[in-house]
Amino acid sequence: MFGTSGIRGPVGETVTADLALSVGRALGVDADRVVVGRDSRESGELLTDALAAGLRESGTDVLDLGLAATPTVARAVGWEDADAGVSITASHNPPEDNGIKLWQPSGQAFDADRRATISDRVREDAADLQPWDGLGSRREADARERHRAALVDAVDVADPPHVIVDVGNGAGGVTVDALQDLGCHVETLNAQPDGSFPARPSEPTAENCQSLATLVAETDADLGIAHDGDADRMRAVAGDGTYLSGDVTLALFARAAADPGQRVAAPVDTSLAVADHLAEIDVTVERTKVGDVYVAERVAGEGVAFGGEPSGAWIWPDATLCPDGPLAACRLVELAAERPLADRAAEIETYPIHRDSVEVGDKAAVMDRVRDLVADRYDDVQTLDGVRVDLGDAWFLVRASGTQPLVRITAEGREADRAQDALAAARELLETARK
Known part of the structure; x- marks a missing residue:
């Protein structure tokens, strides 16, 4: 159920x-x-x-x-x-x-x-x-007023920036309240609650946030914030109009939250770029199953300073163990006030990564066949969540969605051709398993 x-x-x-x-x-x-x-x-x-x-x-x-x-x-x-x-x-x-x-x-x-x-x-x-x-x-x-107050108390914004918030016709208006209290110049998009989501689909993907990215790029705004319908997710646009990938955002938050020797929690579909960026300051990544509930369980442990998912769920255990999109918005504004997000993002070396979803009739049966196929073909296999295959300079993950009739594929390589090879291998496995 x-x-x-x-x-x-x-x-x-x-x-x-x-x-x-x-x-x-x-x-x-x-x-x-x-x-x-x-x-x-x-x-x-x-x-x-x-x-x-x-x-x-x-x-x-x-x-x-x-x-x-x-x-x-x-x-x-x-x-x-x-x-x-x-x-x-x-x-x-x-x-x-x-x-x-x-x-x-x-x-x-x-x-x-x-x-x-x-x-x-x-x-x-x-x-x-x-x-x-x-x-x-x-x-x-x-509880909105108490949440707003908690958000304001959680950050220190000395030079409040100009922020555009795309509420996505959802319930995340508390973000606007908090940013205004922090002294930010706030403009809003799609701020009227409407569960038919007439302005854009609820998920704040790059495609769905094109209007936000364009508006940020064409104005003097310092950043843009976007929520989904219930505001547990937060995605962002840098001041130059660049939509920040989930992996880059995770790396930014984690580096700001963790001290040398600490750990951060991230799911198995997270880019190698996050671990590489954090290794520079002696912070390690602990892999979890995909899902904020699993990230929260790991973050609750000692020595784990932060947890996040590339999909847009961000957890700071010193504040709460739930993904708090409004808190993420305020924390990102705090970072942007100190230094432009585009400059921070430019320091993170990224690698070609592909994510795809395939609708299937019986995802459990398909995944059973994927596991059998992988066991016969590959040596370095992890089954923490789905099937993750390490190819040395590349990797791929095949896993069933926890909420939809989908099987998701993630493939990454340090070079573009290796990422494509990994993606092709994952797709071939899935197509064979569906037959």
Whole structure:
């Protein structure tokens, strides 16, 4: 039922009010107070109502944040002394989808054991429903102001830059609040919440952020910030209009966060450029499975200063264990105020890297066949998450998406021809496995 980033899928098919009710009842078995918030999708209102009903039937009090960024919800669990938090969101997925993501008081997403417990309860229809005089309450709450204050306190911006923020019609308006409080000159794009995402698709990819990049390049803006629908992701544009890749952004954040001898956490699909850049200051990269929940688990360990994913999820354990897009925006503004992002990015040697996704009918069966094929053909193979093959001066990764019916391919080489060779090898493996 749960993928690595919670429950996601089409509304009315995978994600229904009945499912939300069942999750609420399952969560309410051992929770006295739960924080709930949603992104800008219209379906989020009815799903929140259904989830809240299941919680209240179980005697659980509900604190309803309404429209709220996912990191606001995650942080509010601890702030409100709650037992759990729930974000009604499909994050960067298209508007026809919605989902449910659960949070611990630490700000970390539910781990595998906790997700399994909720899944088992839903499947077994396990609940602890209360009589009429034992029902939980529901009241509105507002954590946006506290989140804004925490963001402002987390950074020091001596010379506030000019920033353009593309909110993506989502729930990330707290970023604008914080940057204005920091004294930045802030302009916005797509700031009106609208879960149909009329201005651009929710995921802030380079293609989807062309308007932002053009506006930054043609004005005196120092940088641009872009969020997805629930603002757990943050991507950026340098002052010259260059869209910063996820790997470059990861390297920038990690180098600023970590001291010599410390470690940073990053998933298996991260570029070698990150490790090479950090090695210059004696910082090492620990590889994790793909998914912010796995990065957060590693970041929670001693000596790990930062964790990030090239997709745009960034975690600073000194602040919270959830990916906080607004915090990432403020931290990047802090870096840009000290020195232009384009200059920082130019110091990171990058290598040709290719990422692709292939829709498949049965991704589990396809991946089983990929593993069998790789075992016969290659010696240096890692199976932490999917199948990663080291080719010496190149590598490729084939792994199933945790949230969609896709198999993803990543291939990189220190030279362009080797990257193409790795990509071709990965594609051939996948096509053979699909037959």
